[in-house]
Amino acid sequence: MEYKTEQLVLRTVGEEDLSEVMRTWPSDHRPVSDEEAGNAIDRMSRSSEKNAEGSIYHLCLAVCGKDDPHTIMGWCGLDGRADSAEPEIFVLLDEEYRGKGYGTQCVAELLRIASEEFCLKRVRGGCGKDNPASQRAMEKGGMVRCGEEENGDPRYEFRAKEPRDIMETMKARHSVRRYLDKKIPDAVRKELDACAAELNRESGLNIQIVYDEPECFNSHYGRFENCANYIAVVGRKSAELEQNGGFYGEKLVLKAQEEGLNTCWVALSHGKSKASLGPDESEVIIIALGYGETQGSARKSKKPEDVSNIAPDSPEWFKRGVEAALLAPTAINQQRFKFTLTGNKVSAKAGKIGPCLKIDLGIAKCHFELAAGKENFVWA
Numbered sequence: 019m020e021y022k023t024e025q026l027v028l029r030t031v032g033e034e035d036l037s038e039v040m041r042t043w044p045s046d047h048r049p050v051s052d053e054e055a056g057n058a059i060d061r062m063s064r065s066s067e068k069n070a071e072g073s074i075y076h077l078c079l080a081v082c083g084k085d086d087p088h089t090i091m092g093w094c095g096l097d098g099r100a101d102s103a104e105p106e107i108f109v110l111l112d113e114e115y116r117g118k119g120y121g122t123q124c125v126a127e128l129l130r131i132a133s134e135e136f137c138l139k140r141v142r143g144g145c146g147k148d149n150p151a152s153q154r155a156m157e158k159g160g161m162v163r164c165g166e167e168e169n170g171d172p173r174y175e176f177r178a179k180e181p182r183d184i185m186e187t188m189k190a191r192h193s194v195r196r197y198l199d200k201k202i203p204d205a206v207r208k209e210l211d212a213c214a215a216e217l218n219r220e221s222g223l224n225i226q227i228v229y230d231e232p233e234c235f236n237s238h239y240g241r242f243e244n245c246a247n248y249i250a251v252v253g254r255k256s257a258e259l260e261q262n263g264g265f266y267g268e269k270l271v272l273k274a275q276e277e278g279l280n281t282c283w284v285a286l287s288h289g290k291s292k293a294s295l296g297p298d299e300s301e302v303i304i305i306a307l308g309y310g311e312t313q314g315s316a317r318k319s320k321k322p323e324d325v326s327n328i329a330p331d332s333p334e335w336f337k338r339g340v341e342a343a344l345l346a347p348t349a350i351n352q353q354r355f356k357f358t359l360t361g362n363k364v365s366a367k368a369g370k371i372g373p374c375l376k377i378d379l380g381i382a383k384c385h386f387e388l389a390a391g392k393e394n395f396v397w398a
């Protein structure tokens with residue numbers, strides 16, 4: 019198993035790492051013998067095999083630099099031996115690698131692994147009250163302080179978003195085309211940029227957020243007023259680019275909505291964007307971004323039976339997914355997609371005629387997956 023963050027590789031270890039494990043294995047009497055290190059490697063891989071969706075027994079990852087993936091800088095992971103549904107996060111970095119933001123990257127990636135890959139709803143954590151660096155890493159990585167131990171050490175928790183919370187965000191989102199002359203604060207930009215970076219890492223896209231740039235939506239482009247920020251959905255040319263652009267672009271749209279911003283996907287009515295494109299890249303579409311004059315308003319929608327094979331006895335998660343797909347924005351509100359459930363497989367198909375159908379499909383799939391819960395089905 020190998021996960022990447024901005025600067026790190028977090029990975030499981032094997033026999034080939036024996037000398038590094040001997041050198042770095044967290045023990046009071048370091049370094050450990052080759053026998054002890056070999057046992058530790060064995061234990062780690064046996065523990066990993068017990069991890070499954072919804073349950074982590076123990077996950078231990080070596081922390082390495084992307085530029086030197088063989089040198090172990092420390093260890094991190096999730097320990098579920100006390101409660102496999104709500105494991106305890108741990109990050110142990112060797113002294114020389116502290117204070118570089120690596121701890122924050124470990125925490126953020128472990129929370130992503132817990133919620134997205136193992137579908138866990140809660141992760142717990144703690145650190146010493148006299149350890150402000152660890153406290154910062156916990157908080158910046160996404161944990162929230164939730165109390166303290168008797169000795170005053172802070173306790174933290176992370177709660178994954180419930181499908182019903184995300185549904186509220188989807189219901190609150192409407193396309194907004196007139197914006198206030200209000201800058202997006204630095205703290206919000208940081209959140210959005212971090213989310214875009216994470217999505218890019220996951221998808222291989224090159225989504226960019228352009229701030230304070232009113233030219234793209236200047237007055238020639240009729241329907242938009244005062245829009246000075248936008249998301250440019252950029253990626254390497256491929257047959258999947260449009261659908262992926264829709265899928266990941268909408269994740270950022272929902273994040274923006276959670277941050278109190280408004281958005282509108284825009285295929286046509288805009289000028290040239292300032293996004294930078296690599297030689298083999300293209301810009302799929304852009305998304306207007308800012309504080310709206312209003313929150314927009316609800317529009318007409320097709321019915322679940324128009325866009326799916328829903329039946330009264332369909333599982334709740336499928337009904338929720340289809341409801342969420344109908345809340346997704348589509349070009350000219352066409353809603354030309356179809357979700358079909360067979361067993362636990364869901365196929366999602368775009369209509370045949372209309373603009374931006376592949377982008378629409380990606381957006382609708384994003385809504386469906388977030389609301390239905392990845393743990394309940396597989397894409398056909």
Ligand SMILES: Cc1cc2nc3c(=O)[nH]c(=O)nc-3n(C[C@H](O)[C@H](O)[C@H](O)COP(=O)(O)O)c2cc1C
Pocket residue numbers: 191192193194195241282283284285286287303314315317345346347348349350351374377378381
């Ligand atoms: C792929 C795509 C392209 C769009 N292009 C434009 C556009 O060029 N101009 C515009 O004003 N709105 C555009 N929209 C916004 C849609 O008109 C809007 O999403 C739809 O009417 C549904 O309304 P809602 O977003 O409020 O749910 C686009 C939406 C999508 C998903």
